[in-house]
Amino acid sequence: MNALRQIEGWPVPAAAAGVVERGGRVRHRGDSARLFRFASVTKPVTALAALVAVEEGVVDLEEPAGPPGSTVRHLLAHASGLPLNAGAPIGPPGRRRIYSNAGFEAIARLVAERAEMPFAEYLGAAVLEPLSLRAELVGSPAWGLRGTLEDLLAVARELLVPTLLAPETLAEATSVAYPGLSGVLPGYGRTERNDWGLGFEVRDGKSPHWTGSRNSPRTFGHFGASGTFVWVDPEAGLACACLTNREFDGWAKEAWPRLSDAVLAEAAAGREPETSGG
Numbered sequence: 127m128n129a130l131r132q133i134e135g136w137p138v139p140a141a142a143a144g145v146v147e148r149g150g151r152v153r154h155r156g157d158s159a160r161l162f163r164f165a166s167v168t169k170p171v172t173a174l175a176a177l178v179a180v181e182e183g184v185v186d187l188e189e190p191a192g193p194p195g196s197t198v199r200h201l202l203a204h205a206s207g208l209p210l211n212a213g214a215p216i217g218p219p220g221r222r223r224i225y226s227n228a229g230f231e232a233i234a235r236l237v238a239e240r241a242e243m244p245f246a247e248y249l250g251a252a253v254l255e256p257l258s259l260r261a262e263l264v265g266s267p268a269w270g271l272r273g274t275l276e277d278l279l280a281v282a283r284e285l286l287v288p289t290l291l292a293p294e295t296l297a298e299a300t301s302v303a304y305p306g307l308s309g310v311l312p313g314y315g316r317t318e319r320n321d322w323g324l325g326f327e328v329r330d331g332k333s334p335h336w337t338g339s340r341n342s343p344r345t346f347g348h349f350g351a352s353g354t355f356v357w358v359d360p361e362a363g364l365a366c367a368c369l370t371n372r373e374f375d376g377w378a379k380e381a382w383p384r385l386s387d388a389v390l391a392e393a394a395a396g397r398e399p400e401t402s403g404g
Contacts, residue, residue: 129388130155138372142275148363162369164271165350172267173325178252201229202324203303223309223320227268234267282365299324300346338386
């Protein structure tokens with residue numbers, strides 16, 4: 127895919143990016159076996175493990191978890207009222223979208239307690255090993271994964287065509303939870319409809335945004351402070367993932383949407399039926 131050549135002009139020491147189609151075809155650019163920090167792209171992987179735990183009956187989305195009045199669903203949807211990092215709640219559950227590492231750490235503690243094993247071990251058994259990932263959790267379940275582009279593309283493929291979860295579970299997780307909540311989208315500021323699913327940001331009509339203008343409103347995914355992202359566009363039947371070793375800032379705000387639009391345009395052109403001259 128020619129669009130992926132864009133990463134060669136990015137102002138980063140190292141980058142790798144790839145595209146997965148619903149039919150299974152994978153294309154990539156850069157060193158797909160190099161280890162990178164996933165940063166907050168860890169959260170969707172942790173969410174997958176938590177959703178496996180829900181399906182296994184280890185935890186329940188509606189059970190109390192986190193601060194008073196909060197549930198597992200609130201924690202996964204950044205709607206529990208917990209702050210970014212450890213500390214007392216800064217709002218009641220279900221009122222604002224407050225992006226929270228602490229919320230994902232609370233989920234991991236609950237899963238570990240119920241499963242009677244360290245969360246990293248549960249994550250390995252529920253997600254990493256079934257998907258044959260080399261990735262390893264080193265630190266917080268909110269940001270501590272380290273892995274390769276091959277790993278992240280395998281996660282993207284799972285989000286396009288689920289095997290670990292029932293399709294209806296993934297559909298619920300990638301639909302908006304608690305619609306209409308306002309909040310701050312990290313790196314982009316306050317938005318009145320800061321829509322998220324359960325561990326996944328939902329694009330909807332956000333603008334500006336780290337995905338492209340060609341991405342459908344149903345696009346879901348996550349980006350990380352280490353210059354990483356993964357998005358899945360169900361309407362296009364396509365996922366795109368990127369890992370770099372430069373912190374997210376203005377370069378990414380410019381480069382990522384341009385790459386996303388080029389990927390979607392090239393994929394759409396490739397699907398157009400050929401016409402014969404006459």
